[in-house]
Amino acid sequence: MTGRPHPAVAERPLAPAPEPLPAPVIDAHTHLDACGCADSDDVAAAMARAAAVGVRQVVTVADDLASARWAATAATWHPHLYAAVALHPTRADKLDADARAELEQLAAQPRVVAIGETGLDYYWDAAPHAVQAEAFAWHIDLAKRAGKPLMIHDRDAHDDVLAILASEGPPAKVIFHCFSGDLAMARRCVEAGYHLSFAGPVSFRNARDLAEAARLVPDELLMVETDAPFLTPHPHRGKRNEPYALPYTVRALSVIRSQDLLQLCESVTLTTRSVYDLPDS
Numbered sequence: 076m077t078g079r080p081h082p083a084v085a086e087r088p089l090a091p092a093p094e095p096l097p098a099p100v101i102d103a104h105t106h107l108d109a110c111g112c113a114d115s116d117d118v119a120a121a122m123a124r125a126a127a128v129g130v131r132q133v134v135t136v137a138d139d140l141a142s143a144r145w146a147a148t149a150a151t152w153h154p155h156l157y158a159a160v161a162l163h164p165t166r167a168d169k170l171d172a173d174a175r176a177e178l179e180q181l182a183a184q185p186r187v188v189a190i191g192e193t194g195l196d197y198y199w200d201a202a203p204h205a206v207q208a209e210a211f212a213w214h215i216d217l218a219k220r221a222g223k224p225l226m227i228h229d230r231d232a233h234d235d236v237l238a239i240l241a242s243e244g245p246p247a248k249v250i251f252h253c254f255s256g257d258l259a260m261a262r263r264c265v266e267a268g269y270h271l272s273f274a275g276p277v278s279f280r281n282a283r284d285l286a287e288a289a290r291l292v293p294d295e296l297l298m299v300e301t302d303a304p305f306l307t308p309h310p311h312r313g314k315r316n317e318p319y320a321l322p323y324t325v326r327a328l329s330v331i332r333s334q335d336l337l338q339l340c341e342s343v344t345l346t347t348r349s350v351y352d353l354p355d356s
Contacts, residue, residue: 078113090311096129098340104300115353150186159189165201167210191226224248261288272298275308278327
């Protein structure tokens with residue numbers, strides 16, 4: 076790779092490749108630029124590693140304006156790569172008029188399949204909560220105008236995220252990326268028809284609340300993701316993540332949900348293709 080992985084994980088070894096899945100799945104949310112991809116060769120290599128274990132399509136997600144530009148461009152380099160664009164809630168104070176105009180242009184591109192990640196983050200001491208709420212409302216409106224799914228980042232802000240969605244009126248498709256709520260939060264989301272995407276933490280041994288939530292979600296609302304290069308699933312927690320590591324999470328979900336692995340692969344693929352309006356790979 077010619078790129079440099081995110082500083083938080085750059086010195087960590089990559090997780091080993093898992094056993095291939097019995098049917099293709101889609102990584103619904105990753106960050107290929109933070110994984111170290113810089114150019115089309117890097118992207119091709121990462122996509123090949125993913126395809127070798129059954130991860131056939133990938134959505135790479137922006138967190139700032141430079142990342143949004145990169146993601147939208149990178150999605151044109153590979154037929155099975157797509158993009159989502161937005162400003163992360165911790166960067167909500169950067170959403171000025173110029174940023175809004177550029178995000179609107181990027182959102183209109185055909186390889187951009189979602190608006191995200193946006194939402195609220197009360198964990199990090201970053202943008203003020205009121206500024207995050209205003210930016211979140213703007214991204215909700217953009218998703219509705221663009222006719223594309225809204226991809227939500229929700230950290231320690233469940234009630235406020237749901238309240239803003241209700242007050243603004245959600246777009247037709249809403250995804251809670253890296254779902255972090257408990258059973259009660261999952262029930263509220265399912266009742267609203269929101270999609271829940273599970274990442275590596277659902278496989279952690281101490282993630283009992285997440286496991287309970289994952290059992291509740293019906294097939295038609297369930298998605299899977301890596302959020303790479305972060306949140307590497309068990310048994311390689313602490314190593315560097317990449318889309319090829321998604322099968323670890325899929326297999327963990329199969330056990331948690333007492334669901335046949337092949338059936339789970341097929342259902343999450345159908346759901347994710349429907350949400351993002353992706354072609355069959």
